[in-house]
């Protein structure tokens with residue numbers, strides 16, 4: 001009886017499933033496990049520009065990988081997205097937030113840099129929106145199998161499948177860009193211009209920023225991280241060039257900055273000050289250690305980190321950051337690399 005009932009019920013259940021709205025169906029798609037909480041979406045005052053704000057710490061199961069910011073701009077001719085958050089589920093949630101506000105097609109997704117916490121959401125924009133993905137040409141190094149940096153595609157995906165299960169799982173895949181640019185690119189869409197500027201290598205090889213005109217809203221990517229210890233523990237990081245990138249941000253004179261992590265601001269000077277001051281602090285401390293011929297462990301213990309140790313991501317990243325800068329300064333002192 002039960003078996004017979006199942007034969008009758010199964011097609012009915014399947015039919016009901018496909019009559020559900022896409023959001024409910026997504027909950028049953030193993031590629032897009034349900035999120036524990038909705039995204040926090042805000043609008044830039046006076047502009048059709050929206051952004052999602054993540055938690056300030058490092059990606060873990062408590063925050064479901066929701067640690068970065070992303071944005072989207074609605075125009076009459078379509079939507080342009082900047083970054084896609086750190087899991088396919090978060091990317092789908094971002095797409096659903098767009099769909100609540102417009103049915104215009106998502107034309108482009110611009111990626112500020114190829115790191116897991118900004119690109120894993122791309123999968124949703126390919127599967128469900130068929131958007132064109134744009135990134136700086138150095139993003140190609142991210143998926144290069146010869147790249148053994150722990151931040152590169154394969155090692156980081158293995159780590160995130162452990163740390164962010166079930167949201168990152170065996171259905172999660174890396175989406176590569178459709179279009180690469182060099183020093184920069186300008187896109188016209190609707191009545192907006194999107195001026196994309198390469199500002200790397202800084203936090204990564206492919207760091208880029210996007211200014212939305214005429215609104216003067218800047219999506220700064222991870223060049224700007226407000227009140228959160230930035231990740232600098234990678235061979236791709238150039239802290240000297242990062243400081244240069246922060247000067248570029250100030251020179252662009254945005255009226256509103258959305259950082260890659262942390263709170264957006266209308267006060268450009270204060271938005272860039274945290275990242276600049278932290279990088280300068282670590283460089284000064286480690287530069288002095290190299291000058292004094294100190295070994296890293298001793299030098300690290302002697303630095304008074306109290307100014308930064310209560311900020312999010314300090315425990316997870318500060319020691320690695322200091323070590324990377326120490327090695328860079330040591331190489332510079334021996335004339336084998338730029339500082």
Ligand SMILES: [Zn+2]
Nearest residue numbers: 068117222260
């Ligand atoms: Zn990031």
